[in-house]
Structure formats: C-alpha cells, structure tokens
Amino acid sequence: MISEDKRVPVTLLTGFLGAGKTTLLNHLIRDPEAGRIAVIMNEFGDVGLDHDLIEEATEETVLLKSGCLCCAILSDLAKTLGNLIAKRAAGKVNFDRVVIETSGIADPGPIVHTLATDYQIAQAFRLDGVVTLADAATGMKTLDQQFEAVHQVAMADVLILSKTDLADAFDLTRLEKRLEGLNASARRIHADHGSVPVGVLFGLSAMREGVTSPDVDSWLGMSPETAKTDPLSGLSGFSAKPAAPAAFSPSIPATHDHRITSASIEVTDPISANVFDFWLDTLIALKGPNILRMKGILHVEGLQYPFVFHGVQHIFDAPVPLKNWSGQDTVSRVVIIARDMEEADLKASLEMLLMQPKKGPASKELPGGMMVETIEMPF
Template sequence: MTDPSPTPLPVTLLTGFLGSGKTTVLNGLLRHPGLSRTAVIINEFGEIGLDHELVVSTTETLVLLQSGCMCCALRGDLLDTLVELAERREAGELDFDRVMIETTGLADPAPILHTLLTSMDLSERFVTDGVVATVDAATGPDTLRRHEEARRQVALADLVLLTKTDLPEADEPAARREIAALNPAAPVEVALHGRIDPRRLTGLGHFDPTMKSAEARGWLRQEAVPVPKLADLDALRHLDAIRSVSWVIDEPISANAFDLWMEMLMAQRGADLLRFKGLIHLQGVPHPFVVHGVQHIFHPPVLLTDWQGEDRRSKLVLILRDFTDPELRDLFSALNSVAVSEHVLPVGYLSAEVTP
C-alpha cells in the first residue's frame, strides 16, 4: 500500500508596484513570529536589508531568521527555485509549512499563477493560497491610472494592503476608489508603517473543499459588488481598459450550457479575462458550486454544503480587459441563448461534477 500524496503547501504571492511599500511590508513580515515555518522567496537579500541580530544562520542562497522564517534568494527560474525547496524539504534538510513569493515591482502575477497551476513538478507540491498587492495611498491613485502593470497586480489580488496612509499627501479615499474600480471583491486593509499580521495573508485563495457557503459569500463580497442591469452597462465605462463587472443570474443554469459558454469565452477572449469568481446554482443540484479562474486556468470547482439564507441566485464577478460595451452586452446575453444538446456535449468543467 502506497502512502497518500502529501498535502500541497500553500503559496502566497506578495506583489506591488515600484515604490508601493512592498519592501517595507516584507521587512515587517520577516521579523514577525507569525511567519515562522515559512519559506520566503525574495529577489535580492541586499534590497531587504536584514539586521544581523535577526539572522540565525546563512548560506549562499538561504538565510534562517530568529522568527523561524527562511529567506531564499531567487536565482534564475522560479520553477527551479520552488522545486529545489520542495526537494530539500522532502529530503528532511528544510522544515517549512508554507511559501511566500515576493515578486518584482513590474511583475504580472498571472504567469506565476500559471506556473504554479500547470507545472507537473509543482501542482502536486504547492497550491496557490492568494495574491496580496500593496498600493500606497499617496501616489497609488496616479500609479494605477498610468501603469498597466500596477492595474494587473490589483486586478488579480485577493487582498490589497494600503500603505503610506500616514503621509500628508496621502489620499486614502481616492486610492480606495481606484482599487474598487479594478477589483471590488478584494478586501482592502491599511498597513500602517508597513505592519500587518501575517495571519491576514493566509487562507485568501479559499481553495478548501470544506469551505462553507457563508465563507464563500464573504469571499465574493457580494455586498461590495455593484450588480449592473443590461441597460446600465454604459454606466460601467472607465478610463481604464481593465474593468470589473458582476452578474446575477436568477434561474438555475445548465452545467453543459455554462461549460460551453466558458469554452466560447476562453477561445475568443481568454487572454483578456483576467479573473473570474462565481457562486453557481446548477440545474438539479441543491447546493452551490464555487468557481474560480485566472485567464485560461480553472481551479477545480468546489461544491458547498449548503446555501446561506434564501438567495439561490448564481453570481459571477469578471475582471476583464479591453471589452467594449457592445461586447459586454453580448457576453451577458450569450449564456441565456446558448443552445445545448445534452447528449452530444463532452464532459466539461462543471458538467463533469454532475455527470454520474
């Protein structure tokens, strides 16, 4: 009898545009005992400026801190770095329970998420636990308006840390408005002087099959997401090419129709669907499914144990790039008009979950 596969280790991405306070946040995290048994992959030791009194031991590529956190310098390919960490852990050389990856200020989190989800060497060892993005309250609003990289970081975030709110030039309301325009479902927390409890950075991805319906609804944060009617799409127009749109569907959905709709969307505009989250009521299924994806990558659907309250409607939140208003209207109407032949469609994303 073979041993069961080990539980994949959760991975958190810490991202943020140049000057957003990401390094200050990371400095505080590295000193916090709450980050013990965490392997942190950083770009350069020199940029972090570790205090010598915090260092327990060091090698060319690894620094062990008194907090119990291990810092690993990123050398070359991220995949190789993660595989090396995993192999050393499996060999008993290193002892850690989770991983945090610091990205560069100009990094797009999507390729990293793609690597974690599609690499055979990584997918059984690691699971994405969430993306955290830093935005500074002083220059952040202008940065988000001017830089595509910063917008993508916020659009893909599960949590946004608002930094530098204590500066005289800070405009916290403006920063929150820009963040909400890109990703209204992401909670925003103030990291005063870069300080944040590491526990707030865990469990963000919610890829837990035991997730309860109430937690899923909190994850989707329905109360913070405006629900547009088809006639109101003109009101959604932003100066930014990235927009967030939410959609409520009153009637239960055919699993095959949903799969076909997603296949059509992926084939035509998959690269421009930056992210989607949803709570889906399928025909003939009493409990809701949670769905989640980044561009072409779909996380396995999670069937919840119950509904919270009387609301049984399906809810989708899509973060899109370069969609015109007519395209959005077509997108909204397409799902209801998909012609489905139940007996000829191949088993797909959600239909596989309900096929005997």
C-alpha cells in the same frame, strides 16, 4: 469523508516599486501568528530584511531566527519551489506556507500560471491569494504612468494601502475610489506603518475543501466588509461599476484605467451545464488572453453540491466541489476582471448564463439516442 488538501498554500505578494512589500515582510516574519514561512524573493540582492532577523545566510537561502527562511528565485520559480519541497521532504527545512514577493514591475499572471500548470508544483502547492500593495503617497501618479501597477491592482484578492500617514484625507479618498474602480471585488486594508494583521493576508481563496458561504462571499467581494455604497449592489444582476473620479491628476491623465473592465453577475436558479460550458468555451476562445482573473461559485442543474472555480486567461484550476456546503441558496456568482475588453461585451457575455436551453422542436437526437439542446444566445 472529504480528504484534506495537504498542498502548501502560496501567497503572492506584489505591488509597484517602493510600495513597501519588504517592510510588510519584515513585520510578517516577526509575527508569531504567521507560523513558519518560506519567503521567495525575486530580487535576492535587494532582500532588505532586518539584520537582527537573520540567523545564517548562504548564496541561495537566508535562515531567519523566527524559523522562517528566505530564498532567491534561481533560474525560474518552478525550480525554486521544487528545491523547497525536496528539502522539506528530506527534513532539511520546515514551513507551513510560502510567500512569493515579486519584483516591483512584475506581472503576477505567469506566477499564477506556474502554480496551476506545472504538474509537480501543482501537486505540492496551491495559490492562496494575491496581495497587492498600493503606495498611498505616490499611488495615483504610479497608476497614471505605469500600466504594470494597474495590472497588479486588477489581479489582487486583497489591496493593502501603505504609507497612508503620508497622504492627506482627500488624496487617500481619491485613491481608494480609483482602486475600487479597477478591482471592486478586492478587500482594501490600511497598513499601520507597514504592518497588517496576519489574518487579512492568508486564507483568501475559496478554492479549498470545507469553505463556508461567508468564505465564498468574501472571496468574490460580496461580503459586508466590501459592500459598495450602491444599496442595490449585489442583490441581483450586475454590480454597478463605480464612477471614476474626475481629473485624477491635473497634468497626467489616467490613461490606463480604461483598459481594465470588471463585471459580476448573480444567477438565482441552477445553471444548465450546457449553458455554462458553452459560455466559458466561447469567452475563452474569443477573449482568453485578456481575461486577467475569473472566479465564482456555480450551482449546476442536477448536481447535489455547488463548486468554486478560478481561472487566469485560459488557465483554470481544477474546480472544487463544496461537498459539505450548508448554504440553502442556489445563487451562482461569477466575477470577471478583463483587460482591453469593452464593458458592454463583458456584460453581454455574462448574460449568457441567464439563458436556458431551448427544448422541444429545437432539440436534436443524435445516433445512440443522445439529445442535444439548442441554446438561445442574447445576440
């Protein structure tokens, strides 16, 4: 019997200054379908929550009439999360999930690292997804000028386009194409005056027991909702990288976009464990600091079930075996988004997963009868 993951899901809400994160939170807190939420805000002095939502406020916590609560990051995120889980265990507060709103210039990476590497935190919380807001009215200029905004887009599982009513159709189309070029695997949602359906914000990660094949496809950006215009995309091999629209701005060139590279691969047959381990160890050793996100589903030779995995730089969550997997296919899918890495190098690395260990004369027998197979590399 599969044990239920009782850790609290955490949604990371990011986006550059003025993108509308707090407006979205105000709508979210009002929505009865959202349940009880603990909201953690980086800049507590700029909470901006509607006054009629607030029941009681202290130096560290704002209690909300909806039953949710809002906390400030104290000395660090781990301390704030630790305090929350202690109060929950003591029956002082009650919440079903956590939403962390970052500051507008924050890098989401360190927060993801905290959730994965702090032992106490990792026992109580799990990352449910990264939601990034992009301002449709000023998004192009922000991406031109601020690499932090580009980084936030690249890290996203879902991109929420805010203030679409303030952008004309042509500018909105250009922005969407640019966002797709930076992160083709992220689903894009248009907010309605700062509001989006709760369902698009939660349940984003496939790193949990009981996920279905459509859940995994959606997580990897391969669902029908995120299908690309290229009719061959997603069938096999690498998904085509969309061509960047020319002349994003007549005055300020898009100097940051080229620093972000993404690639994906599908491998039809189960992959040798030796091949996968060698590929991952090599990539992390050479390019670990530049791997913004890596995620995938892997079918390994000799294993009954596939598993899903997720990593940021050299930090990886524990892989989750899909023991109730009902899918009949054995296709492994891997998506990588990297920084300052040539697209050709990223693709060549992924092609290692297509290799098979060379058997026969190249195999070596070690003391104790263990056989080691030589892996042929593509370069």
